[in-house]
Amino acid sequence: xxxxxxxxxxxxxxxxxxxxxxxxxxxxxxxxxxxxxxxxxxxxxxxxxxxxxxxxxxxxxxxxxxxxxxxxxxxxxxxxxxxxxxxxxxxxxxxxxxxxxxxxxxxxxxxxxxxxxxxxxxxxxxxxxxxxxxxxxxxxxxxxxxxxxxxxxxxxxxxxxxxxxxxxxxxxxxxxxxxxxxxxxxxxxxxxxxxxxxxxxxxxxxxxxxxx
Numbered sequence: 201x202x203x204x205x206x207x208x209x210x211x212x213x214x215x216x217x218x219x220x221x222x223x224x225x226x227x228x229x230x231x232x233x234x235x236x237x238x239x240x241x242x243x244x245x246x247x248x249x250x251x252x253x254x255x256x257x258x259x260x261x262x263x264x265x266x267x268x269x270x271x272x273x274x275x276x277x278x279x280x281x282x283x284x285x286x287x288x289x290x291x292x293x294x295x296x297x298x299x300x301x302x303x304x305x306x307x308x309x310x311x312x313x314x315x316x317x318x319x320x321x322x323x324x325x326x327x328x329x330x331x332x333x334x335x336x337x338x339x340x341x342x343x344x345x346x347x348x349x350x351x352x353x354x355x356x357x358x359x360x361x362x363x364x365x366x367x368x369x370x371x372x373x374x375x376x377x378x379x380x381x382x383x384x385x386x387x388x389x390x391x392x393x394x395x396x397x398x399x400x401x402x403x404x405x406x407x408x409x410x411x412x
Contacts, residue, residue: 258299260375263412265410268290270290270291271290274288284300293389297406302323302324308323317353332359335360338357352369353370354368354370366382369381
């Protein structure tokens with residue numbers, strides 16, 4: 201039996217992709233900023249999932265991305281942050297992809313100017329952490345990814361109460377807007393979620409179509 205859209209939205213809300221808090225963690229004066237490590241990834245033909253002709257566009261048109269074949273849109277409701285402008289879900293209801301603006305203020309812009317994309321990723325993760333009441337944990341490091349001649353900072357985290365996994369990429373557009381794309385695993389039915397390798401392939405496949 202198909203799951204209701206409202207139930208899927210409720211799960212997405214619970215995974216912490218919800219409203220944006222204005223709280224930004226300021227680095228301690230003596231904290232060492234991790235050097236950005238650039239990773240170049242060239243996907244094989246077999247790893248790329250089929251992408252449809254349907255596109256997701258940001259409000260200003262400075263970021264577009266292709267929708268995977270068979271994935272469907274969910275209309276964000278009132279409980280989801282107004283910064284989220286698109287949510288798509290795979291046919292098996294095991295993955296959702298969420299596209300959102302990252303709200304700027306002077307403090308965040310200073311952090312991005314000083315630390316670059318990794319600073320933007322740090323702040324965005326902290327906002328997720330705060331909104332989830334510390335119910336998520338960072339997995340590995342923040343990385344700088346050079347992909348298709350575009351730069352992103354990526355990070356992963358896990359939801360502590362059910363081990364749901366998420367991986368996100370943040371970017372700065374030519375219009376100096378900040379965006380995040382996140383792929384989130386969902387445990388809503390008896391269907392097994394994708395393996396780690398499949399998850400990574402899907403994440404990179406969607407990212408490969410993203411242009412800014």
